[in-house]
Amino acid sequence: MMHLVTTAREAQANPTYSKALKELLYQLADDDFIMAFRGSEWLGLAPHIEEDVAYSSITQNTMGHAVMYYTLLEGLGEGDADVIAHERLPGERRNAVYFERQNGDGAYWEEPYYDWALAVVRNVLYETFKKAKLEAVARSTYKPLALAAEKVLLEQSYHLAHWSLWLRQLQGATDEAKHRIHERMQEAWSCIGDVPLLGEEKQAMEQYGLIGSETDLAKTWKAAIHSIVADIPGREWGLEEGNGRLGEHTGDLDQALVTFAEVYNSDRTAVW
Secondary structure: OOOOEOOHHHHHOOHHHHHHHHHHHHHHHHHHHHHHHHHHOOOOOOOOHHHHHHHHHHHHHHHHHHHHHHHHHHHOOOOOHHHHHHHOOHHHOOOOHHHHOOOEEOOOOOOOEEOHHHHHHHHHHHHHHHHHHHHHHOOOOEHHHHHHHHHHHHHHHHHHHHHHHHHHHHHOOOHHHHHHHHHHHHHHHOOOOOOOOOHHHHHHHHHOOOOOOHHHHHHHHHHHHHHHOOOOOOOOOOOOOOOHHHOOOOHHHHHHHHHHOHHHHHOOOOOO
16 A cells, blocks of 8 residues: 655655646646636626625635645646646646536626526536545545645535535526526536546556545546436436546637736736
8 A cells, every 4th residue: 555645755756656646636726727717707797796705705715726736736846836827738737628618608898698507507516526536635645635635625515515505496496497407417417527537647546545546436426416416417428528637628728718817928927
């Protein structure tokens, strides 16, 4: 059994361990990063002011989680955390494809015809998955990552409760609400197949005890979805838009990265 690794220097002493660890950290960071970005685009557009405040708070927490992982990568010699977040190309990103999907038609500053059903379904799917992955990572052989996961889990349970409540209310509301949730769930199911995947370093991650198996992660996540979602598609989830864990992405990620880094790219040497 792999012994506990307590420092970045110790992790870097084993190149194959370090490579698998970095891959896992990029997945965790990039998922939180893109979900936080899509959440930020709802600022001022949520269904009511209380939800606007709540969603903003969740989004800030989620971006904070991404920063924790980028900082761990910085400690492992991947470069400055801000550069990792802002300058990596789409093909270098490891977030799942479904999480990068735009919130709806239009643009934030012009005519943002966003879809609340998409926001609710996506956040429920994400938070149930995030909980399953964090619980697996909390037993990681890399102690700094395990400690970070334990800390994130303290906040994340509130995020999951928030979005689960939204979904349950909509599932018990009007026929239109039920129909919209149904449509968004069907849509999501066709492209969320890469979410529980661990990418090219899967075997090393499992071998070194960085996280549990891909199969167990998918099983735990699916059980969590079934406990919350009443209308589960009766088919296996698909990969219709690619596998983000392998760097395959859509044009929606390009849009997100350009918008997110607009100020940063205006003067990369500025001190904020």
